[in-house]
Amino acid sequence: MPHQPIFEQVEGPVLVSACLLGIRCRYDGRSRTRRWILKLPHIIPVPVCPEQLGGLPTPRPAAHLVGGDGRAVARGRATVSTASGEDVTRCFLSGAGYACKIARILGVRYAILKEGSPSCGTHRVWVRNESQEGLGVTAAMLLRLGICLMNEDGLMI
Numbered sequence: 815m816p817h818q819p820i821f822e823q824v825e826g827p828v829l830v831s832a833c834l835l836g837i838r839c840r841y842d843g844r845s846r847t848r849r850w851i852l853k854l855p856h857i858i859p860v861p862v863c864p865e866q867l868g869g870l871p872t873p874r875p876a877a878h879l880v881g882g883d884g885r886a887v888a889r890g891r892a893t894v895s896t897a898s899g900e901d902v903t904r905c906f907l908s909g910a911g912y913a914c915k916i917a918r919i920l921g922v923r924y925a926i927l928k929e930g931s932p933s934c935g936t937h938r939v940w941v942r943n944e945s946q947e948g949l950g951v952t953a954a955m956l957l958r959l960g961i962c963l964m965n966e967d968g969l970m971i
């Protein structure tokens with residue numbers, strides 16, 4: 815487990831990117847397991863994969879943001895696309911909406927999210943083929959709810 819004091823402050827039900835909890839929900843059908851999250855003493859991890867919740871299959875084509883980060887997508891000023899040009903914005907927004915609904919039902923105050931994802935990224939995302947500072951679509955919508963976001967390395971926003 816990374817020695818990040820921030821994780822000691824986290825308590826209660828915590829929304830966690832499902833791929834970080836060993837669920838094989840990534841676009842390539844794999845996970846990015848961080849077992850230590852399950853060992854945090856004061857949390858109830860709630861696994862959520864917004865892309866699956868939005869109706870996308872697993873595995874699925876990788877997607878990237880177009881025209882801005884997740885905040886811009888949530889405002890209708892940017893989109894999400896696969897490499898072949900399929901517009902999957904609606905699925906990303908739908909999944910983000912469900913993640914927010916789950917957070918509200920459970921009274922979630924914290925989320926630990928997978929960095930770099932067009933849904934879950936908290937500090938960096940791929941806009942076309944460039945890694946840029948920004949938020950994924952779900953991260954942006956959770957932040958609007960006032961949820962404290964951090965990535966798997968404890969970087970907080």
Ligand code: SF4
Pocket residue numbers: 830831832833834839840841862863864865866928931933934
């Ligand atoms: S949408 Fe989030 S939870 Fe789902 S695979 Fe991507 S990073 Fe993991």
